[in-house]
Amino acid sequence: MKKLVIDPVTRVEGHGKVTIHLDENNKVKDSFFHIVEFRGFERFIQGHPYWEAPVMVQRLCGICPVSHHLAAAKAIDQIIGVDPDQLSLPAQKIRKLLHFGQVFQSHALHFFYLASPDLLFGVNASPTVRNVVGVAIENPELAKKGILMRKFGQEIIRTIAGKRIHGISASPGGVHKKITVKDRDYFLDSKEIPSIDAMINWSKEVIDFMKGYHETHKNWLDTFAAYPSGHLGLVNKKNGFLELYDGNLRAVDADGNITLNDVPSDDYLQYFKEGVEKWSYLKFPYLKHLGREKGWNRVGPLARINICDGIETPLAEKERFIFKLMTENKINNRTMYSHWARLIEMLYCAEMMKKLLHDDDILSNDLTRKGERRSEGIGIIEAPRGTLIHHYEVDEKDRITRCNLIVSTTHNNEPMNQAVKWVANNVISGVPEISEGMLNQVEVAIRAYDPCLSCATHAIGQMPLEIQLIDHQGKLIDEKRS
Secondary structure: OEEEEEEOOOOOEOOOEEEEEEOOOOOEEEEEEEOOOOOOHHHHOOOOEHHHHHHHHHHHOOOOHHHHHHHHHHHHHHHOOOOHHHOOHHHHHHHHHHHHHHHHHHHHHHHHHHHHHHHHHOOOOOOOOOOHHHHHHHOHHHHHHHHHHHHHHHHHHHHHHOOOOOOOOEEOOEEOOOOOHHHHHHHHOOOOOOOHHHHHHHHHHHHHHHHHHHHHOHHHHHHOOEOOOEEEEEEOOOOOOEOOOOOEEEEEOOOOOEEEEEEEHHHHHHOEEEEEEOOEEEEEEEEOOOHHHHOOEEOOHHHHHHHOOOOOOHHHHHHHHHHHHOOOOOOOOEHHHHHHHHHHHHHHHHHHHHHHHOOHHHHOOOOEOOOOOOOEEEEEEEEOOEEEEEEEEEOOOOEEEEEEEEOHHHHOHHHHHHHHHHHHHHHHOOOOOOOHHHHHHHHHHHHOOOOEHHHHHOOOOOOOOEEEEEOOOOOEEEEEEO
16 A cells, blocks of 8 residues: 655644545545644643633634633633523624624635635646735735735724734623723724725625636536535524524534434434544534534634525625525535635625624613523534534533533534545546645645634644655655755
């Protein structure tokens, strides 16, 4: 057997590696997406007071700390006896504004910085060109708007939480502070940053760009790493619409059949299990009643568009309608459509930020609530990359005794492995000489999920890109480093 190793996968948040096993004729025998870093947060948070959780767990990541902050906060709310719909309206709306700013900036980061080089230059372009610097040189206006869009979302976070990264907003049962009129006007009509209306218009422009890209590259986008799967996410409790902050869990299979029917988030343990493999530190969640083989689901933008019944904001709903027409309103199992779905969510977040910025509730001092103390709390939120679950148990001394985290990228573990297998079998298998462009296609399939491997494994460190080709006798026959 020969073994092809990509270590680490590049242009993703965190570190992972891929191994592809080939026989003597270069036919693929098996492939794996390994998460090689150790996961520790669930253990070392034990013993800490429960109110420290929202501050501590956001250190899981520097890209989506707000998601962990809010998921933990929702769980801690329950421990002090406050369910999501019992928060004051101002606190709910301030948290949602913070969350929309987070999703907006994270989606902008992924599309403009990480994904667009492959789309603009092609998967076979030289790595010296296929990067964010190349994007800035080739299309400076697109790059500039990407930078400013991310900045807008980060400014929303800074205003509410005090810092762009690892700030503090949520407190048990509410939020620390209101938004001032000056803060609000900064986003509505400021000379310092483009306005929220500019964010909406630019989001529409980049969606139009993506629609044009799909027209030109339809055959590749329709087939590359396309495979049947389940899809999971939150939906609005009242109407089944797209929901990012608080909702019921819904899942469908590859044909659109309901496999999880709007289950309250507090009941997640009744429906989910996590499998393990010796070759990865990352677990494999699946629906109990379907089993490990059939019960896994994609999560994230593509899944959320697949499962929801609509989007409450008019511009994003119009784009969702167009998106659904591409598959004749059937479930979309095409991995590369994730980028288009991600941009629709960016537009939705921009529209929702505008709506909330014009809502006087965010200026109110009615910020906290308290109920009857409990020993357990569950917080589920839709992070940029998908469904995020935080679950805590506490003792009579307010210390955390148990913590369970199912991170978005954990849900996507099996889907990413399926994507790697697709590329291995359809691009690499049987080819006499493996090119850098072929290896990049493995990474392109993984990058479509925007994985946050640091969130999923919680490690630190820096690694080079190292690719080794080993023959069936275990002899190293080729090696490349970057």
